[in-house]
Amino acid sequence: MLINLILFTTCVLIWGSTWLAVPYQLAHAEPIVAVAWRYSLASIGLGTLILALKRSLYIPARFHKMALLIGLVIYCVENTLLYEAQKYMVSALLAVLSSCVIYLTVIFQRLMFKKALNAQVLIGATFGLIGIILIFLPELKNISFELGLALGLLLAALGFIFSAYGNVLLEHVLEEGAPLLQMKFYAMTYGMIMLYI
Numbered sequence: 001m002l003i004n005l006i007l008f009t010t011c012v013l014i015w016g017s018t019w020l021a022v023p024y025q026l027a028h029a030e031p032i033v034a035v036a037w038r039y040s041l042a043s044i045g046l047g048t049l050i051l052a053l054k055r056s057l058y059i060p061a062r063f064h065k066m067a068l069l070i071g072l073v074i075y076c077v078e079n080t081l082l083y084e085a086q087k088y089m090v091s092a093l094l095a096v097l098s099s100c101v102i103y104l105t106v107i108f109q110r111l112m113f114k115k116a117l118n119a120q121v122l123i124g125a126t127f128g129l130i131g132i133i134l135i136f137l138p139e140l141k142n143i144s145f146e147l148g149l150a151l152g153l154l155l156a157a158l159g160f161i162f163s164a165y166g167n168v169l170l171e172h173v174l175e176e177g178a179p180l181l182q183m184k185f186y187a188m189t190y191g192m193i194m195l196y197i
Contacts, residue, residue: 022034022082022083022086022091023086023091025037025038025083026083026086026087031080031083031084031086031087032080032083032195034083035075035076035079035080035083035195036192036195036196038079039075039079039188039189039191039192039195040192042188043185043188043189043192046181046184046185046188047185047189049181050181050182050185053181055179055181055182056182057182057185058182059178059179059182059183059186060178063173063176063178063183063186064186066169066173066178066183067173067183067186067187067190068186068187068190069169070166070169070170070173070183070187070190070191071186071187071188071189071190071191071192071193071194072190072191072194073162073165073166073169074162074163074166074167074170074187074191075187075188075190075191075192075195076191076194076195077159077162078159078160078162078163078166079159079191080195081155081156081158081159081162082094082098082155082156082159084155085152085153085155085156085159086152087152088148088149088151088152088155089148089149089152089153089156094152094156095132096129096132096133097153097156097157097160098160099125099128099129099132100129100160101160101163101164101167102121102122102125102128103122103125104160104161104163104164105163105164105167105168106118106121106122106125107164108164108165108167108168109168109171112168112172113168113172170183170184170187
């Protein structure tokens with residue numbers, strides 16, 4: 001229980017700080033390089049955590065193909081698109097828009113696996129979206145629409161579509177019995193390798 005709480009808190013802090021860290025990374029590297037560096041550190045960190053928890057890094061061979069696909073979709077394509085989008089918009093707008101991934105994920109779950117729409121998830125997502133908008137409202141008021149912003153919005157929208165698709169693939173493979181931390185480790189590692197290539 002304590003380990004799960006620590007993992008959850010760590011994930012929330014890391015995810016929440018992402019939008020603050022990305023502009024600093026982009027000041028020193030091109031988006032694809034910045035994403036590769038990010039997932040190099042994350043992959044090493046997650047692998048170390050798995051070993052520290054005295055868990056095996058092994059996953060059955062049938063899950064590696066899916067880990068490769070998830071790595072491509074989420075850790076390679078989606079993140080590169082979002083880093084590129086950040087060149088054209090403030091991180092506050094990207095953070096607000098990222099809340100829409102939940103809606104896209106629910107749609108993909110319905111289309112791909114015929115899952116029922118979950119009203120609780122949609123209501124929770126809406127409250128979360130409203131909260132994020134309220135937090136970033138001062139920054140959002142200063143946004144002026146221009147061609148660069150339109151390109152940023154297009155890149156972000158594509159990134160969020162890839163994110164939702166990857167989330168649904170990950171959820172599906174976890175339902176088939178793949179271990180969460182090990183799947184994330186391999187997907188992240190495969191995505192990192194593809195970024196460097």
